[in-house]
Amino acid sequence: MEIVGHGFLARSLAPLAHAHPTTVVFAAGVSSAQSTCDAEFAREAGLLYRVLDRCGGEGRRLVYFSTCASGMYGTRDHRGREDGPVFPSSPYGRHKLAMEGVLKSSGADVLVLRLAHTVGREQRRHQLVPSLVAQIRSGTVRVHRGARRDLIHVLDVVTVIDALLAKGVSREVVNVASGFAVPxxxxIGHLERRLGTVAARQFVSAEDARPASNGKLLALLPDSARPAFGADYYRTVIDRYLDGPPAHSHGKA
Structure with missing residues (x-):
């Protein structure tokens, strides 16, 4: 596997580097779902075009990471399914949908994975769980009232990708999510219990996000590769984040 990128997801996928030799994983996208920077979007698009062109010429499969957060599906009533409508509510979501369109129209051998909020020890400080941990430890945490987030641990994401590629899944869009959008x-409450402190709340308004469906994902995965998703899965994600070693020290050599 060729891994394009050097960030959190790219490093987490390193244990698969010697597997799936005909696959290129594009892990060099914009890292923040809050980004509104046209220059960052343009950088990702330009690099993706070059990698896509090369994959097409070499007959290789390309894996692209999109998003299944509310920035993609929006906050309207929807099933959160890959074959249903999407109503991107953020510049990041609109950018990812545009990149999906480029990949689909290319006719190339592409697998698009719409990721939930991926959590792991080496992710950047601006991402959800590291940001919340820092805020709680500072004594004040900003709470987006009514917001929900689907968390998935990066090691489970790696297991899922390995299984999908081994099965030969391609020319598909798949939500990689737990299926549970947690208030x-x-x-924040579980983080506070684990950190042994309670932070003052600063409430801001937010629209409620609907959960993304993981029915397609579960149908594609063998039982051995299915993470233990459930209503309390988010707690194990947080516990693994706080207690576990760095993501790249796990998995296959």
Whole structure:
């Protein structure tokens, strides 16, 4: 496997570097779902075009990471399914949908994975769980009232990718998510219990995000590769984040 990129996801996928030799994984996208920077979007697009062109010429499969957060599906009533409508509500979501369109129209051998909020020890400080941990430790945490987040641990993402590629899944769009959109207050509460402190709340308004469906994902995965998703899965994600070693020290050599 060729891994394009050097960030959190790219490093986490390193244990698969010697597997799936005909696959290129594009892990060099914009890292923040809050980004509104046209220059960052343009950088990702330009690099993706070059990698896509090379994959087409070499007959290789390309894996692209999109998003299944509310920035993609929006906050309207929807099933959160890959074959249903999407209503991107953020510049990041609109950018990812545009990149998906480029990949689809290319006719190339492409697998698009729409990721939930991926959590792991080496992710950047601006991402959800590291940001919440830092805020709680500072004594004040910003709470987006009504917000929900689907958390998935990066090691489970790696297991899922390995299984999908081994099965030969391609020319598909797949949500990689737990299927449970957890109220942000519950996520903060579990973090506080684990950190042994309670932070003052600063409430801001937010629209409620609907959960993304993982039915397609579960149908594609063998039982041995299915993470233990459930209503309390987010707690194990947080516990593994706080207790576990760096992501790249796990998995296959």
């Amino acid at each position: 942000i207050e519950k996520i």
